[in-house]
Amino acid sequence: MxxxxxxxxxxxxxxxxxxxxxxxxxxxxxxxxxxxxxxxxxxxxxxxxxxxxxxxxxxxxxxxxxxxxxxxxxxxxxxxxxxxxxxxxxxxxxxxxxxxxxxxxxxxxxxxxxxxxxxxxxxxxxxxxxxxxxxxxxxxxxxxxxxxxxxxxxxxxxxxxxxxxxxxxxxxxxxxxxxxxxxxxxxxxxxxxxSPTDLLRRSRRVRAGWGAAAIALAAAATLAMTAAGDTAPGPSTAVPAAEAAFRPADLVRTPAQAWDDTSRVDFTAWPARGSRSHDDALLGRALATWAHPPAGTRVRLAPATTAAAPTTAPQLLYAGDVADRTVVLLYDGTRLARYSETRSSAQAAELSVARTDDADLTTAAAVSLASGKGGARYLLAPWISEVSIRDLLRPNVLARPLPTAKDGVTQPVPPASAGHGCENRPVLQLRSSSRIVEKHSFLLADRGGLSPAHLTYVPLPGRGGPPGRPREATGSAALVAWGHLACALGSLGDPGVRSVNAWDFAEQDLPDSGGTAVWTCARADTWSGPGEVTVALRTSRDTPTAPARTVARARSTAACSRFGQNVAATTGWRSPRGHWYVLAAGSRAVTRLSVSGDASATKEGRTLDAPASRRPRTQVRATLSTGEQLNALGSR
Structure with missing residues (x-):
């Protein structure tokens, strides 16, 4: 053995x-x-x-x-x-x-x-x-x-x-x-x-250990003196909370050109930028606040993010004045922390912490430094060479350049229209530098968190071709699909969304000369892992900016991902002639669809339509090429 x-x-x-x-x-x-x-x-x-x-x-x-x-x-x-x-x-x-x-x-x-x-x-x-x-x-x-x-x-x-x-x-x-x-x-x-552990932290612990031993000895002596009748007060053992935080000298600072000579293109390659990156007083307040937020500090945590202080010295990404606030951006290897205070006073401080583990070329491309009624300002990664703004509701309109300062801070990006109206949905269109391996454009959308969400797209499956993989949402077909999903972008998942992929998984001919319909599964993946999907339907009779109709939702599911490549959905639909039908569609591996409930029908293939009563309530099961059965996400 x-x-x-x-x-x-x-x-x-x-x-x-x-x-x-x-x-x-x-x-x-x-x-x-x-x-x-x-x-x-x-x-x-x-x-x-x-x-x-x-x-x-x-x-x-x-x-x-x-x-x-x-x-x-x-x-x-x-x-x-x-x-x-x-x-x-x-x-x-x-x-x-x-x-x-x-x-x-x-x-x-x-x-x-x-x-x-x-x-x-x-x-x-x-x-x-x-x-x-x-x-x-x-x-x-x-x-x-x-x-x-x-x-x-x-x-x-x-x-x-x-x-x-x-x-x-x-x-x-x-x-x-x-x-x-x-x-x-x-x-x-x-x-x-x-590699060694944090040497500075170890030395502090050794000093703290000797100090604790000295205090223990002093306390023991005091007790002995008290027992003997001596009432002299003992030494104070209180330690200010700020002493437990890292010092500005401990901060990790990456060289300016490190991103051009590394295979790890993420936040670890960001240099320290900003006009106040050497302001020790400011950096000390930011570090102390992350370690022990003082009373009155407004702390915002992204979903599935801990508020614990960093265990190793964090990396400094930015420190400077942005609009009417002073901002410090720190990174501890798995989380981003944004400390901000008003330029007139350090009392009204805010701390936002969000997960960014396994960030990459696109998800580590921009971080929100400040947001408000005038829009959001972003700090861009050093490998970004072109910055533009595109409106998802206008897929045929070219992106327009966004002015950016030398330190990587953008001018404000206009906010999306608020309220029930849906007039504009601006997103960042970025292009990576030719000095790194990948050179391409990609879209990032503000979701209210520190990191904007990466938008991707999977087109309709080709006949006999291999399953599609997510690609950048900058092509014409992708922009058309996102034009119909743009108004629902804010409701796709929680603020801790890392990326949102729009997958056109089926196309269907509609009865009564209704044109064609495209079924789309939009999957929002979070930094913590779980995903949320929304299945939507758009038709050829809709205007280019008409919101797609949501027909199904599911939370904490693998559907519409590489681990859930089979999906089916159903909905009721009224034709231009006023007749009601039940529609159903499935992804590539679906070979048969069966409907029960207010309508009953079975059809070989990936799409089905059957006459039904007004607003039919149905259940749909799909049969895969392997013989397995799959419940439709839209079944009730």
């Missing part, structure tokens, strides 16, 4: 590291992965025969390897099933408390991979731990579906079949790019890099 563990140690550590949740942090995941594998041996040793007979050597080896995999999987999966308020230090069961290894003064993490590895890691973070395990076992270990199903079931997974299906949807069922990427150094927890 021990020989098998030593021989397969690297594979077992890779498995544990991939299954453990990314929320633990890179350093802790590495240590936990090694700890879980090293502790798998004592729990399985008594279950296997110590010395197998010669004929059973191969079988015993396979049994030992399977037992180790099951133990490692069971222990790693337990971290995903922990209670909501579970504390790894205080409430972890004995089997989950790591004992070895223990590292002091260093941070360990796997070597960074390229863009493909980072993209795969991001996709894996959106699926369950069991699905990640199945993906590795299928792609790298080459196990069959039945073998993976057996391992997951033995490890206590409730639905191993679903985990295997999800893994296959990620390309794990066939040898190819996924297997090569999972074998790369990005996912190898045995090929590590080492």
């Amino acid at each position: 021990e020989a098998v563990l030593v021989e397969r140690y690297r594979d077992l550590v890779r498995l544990a590291h991939l299954v453990l949740p990314a929320s633990l942090g890179r350093h802790r995941r590495v240590l936990l992965a090694h700890s879980l594998v090293q502790r798998a041996l004592p729990r399985t040793k008594s279950r296997a025969r110590a010395v197998p007979r010669p004929r059973e050597e191969a079988h015993g080896r396979a049994t030992a390897e399977r037992g180790l995999m099951v133990e490692v999987l069971r222990a790693a999966l337990a971290y995903e099933r922990r209670p909501r308020r579970w504390s790894p230090r205080l409430a972890a069961p004995a089997a989950m408390k790591p004992r070895v290894p223990f590292v002091v003064g260093l941070r360990l993490f796997p070597r960074s991979g390229g863009a493909d590895e980072l993209d795969l890691a991001r996709r894996l973070s959106t699926v369950s731990a069991a699905s990640r395990a199945a993906c590795l076992l299928r792609a790298v270990h080459g196990l069959s579906e039945a073998a993976v199903h057996d391992l997951l079931q033995a490890a206590g997974v409730a639905d191993p079949a679903a985990a295997v299906r999800t893994a296959d949807s990620l390309g794990a069922g066939q040898a190819g790019p996924t297997a090569a990427l999972l074998s790369a150094q990005e996912f190898d927890a045995c090929a590590l890099q080492a």
